Amino acid sequence: MKSVAILLSFASTLLASCPLFADGRPYTVKAINKVDSDTFIGYKVYRTWCARCHGTFGQGLAASDLTKTLKTTDRDEFFTVVARGKKGRIGVMPAWQSNDSVMKNRDRIYSYLRARADGALGAVTPELID
Numbered sequence: 839m840k841s842v843a844i845l846l847s848f849a850s851t852l853l854a855s856c857p858l859f860a861d862g863r864p865y866t867v868k869a870i871n872k873v874d875s876d877t878f879i880g881y882k883v884y885r886t887w888c889a890r891c892h893g894t895f896g897q898g899l900a901a902s903d904l905t906k907t908l909k910t911t912d913r914d915e916f917f918t919v920v921a922r923g924k925k926g927r928i929g930v931m932p933a934w935q936s937n938d939s940v941m942k943n944r945d946r947i948y949s950y951l952r953a954r955a956d957g958a959l960g961a962v963t964p965e966l967i968d
Contacts (some may be wrong), residue, residue: 844933864949872967877916877953881899881964887940888947891931895961896954901931908955913948920944 866874871895873881882919884896898904907914920940923933934940940947 849922852926853872862928863952863956863958864945865953865958866967867953870960871962871964872965873950873953873959874967876946877959878964878966879943880948880950881941883939884947884950887934887937896951897961901929902926902950906952908951916948920947 839854865877867877880962883896888896888904889899889911891899892904893899896904911919919931921933921935921944950959950964954961
């Protein structure tokens with residue numbers, strides 16, 4: 839019985855660490871620009887570290903348009919590129935594996951960009967859901 843309790847505890851911890859909502863999306867968007875706290879933090883971290891190359895809202899600038907790229911990129915591939923960087927047609931995306939802020943928040947960055955790629959969130963500054 840004790841091993842079952844430990845297993846259930848481990849399983850619930852594992853599930854809690856995966857930010858997926860009931861509909862399978864890693865974000866919640868209400869109205870035009872109201873988002874859950876993880877997606878909001880993802881936007882803030884994205885603006886700090888990614889926007890200078892990928893544009894204010896992921897629409898592309900000196901680097902790729904992430905609202906298009908994420909339509910064909912899964913979470914694991916996104917995490918790999920963020921950590922290791924990538925050589926592309928335009929240039930080189932740096933590896934962020936030594937940046938604690940990016941690595942600790944990559945799930946949140948993914949949630950924000952996934953909401954943008956899915957069209958659930960437009961090119962607007964998000965606000966927290968009340």
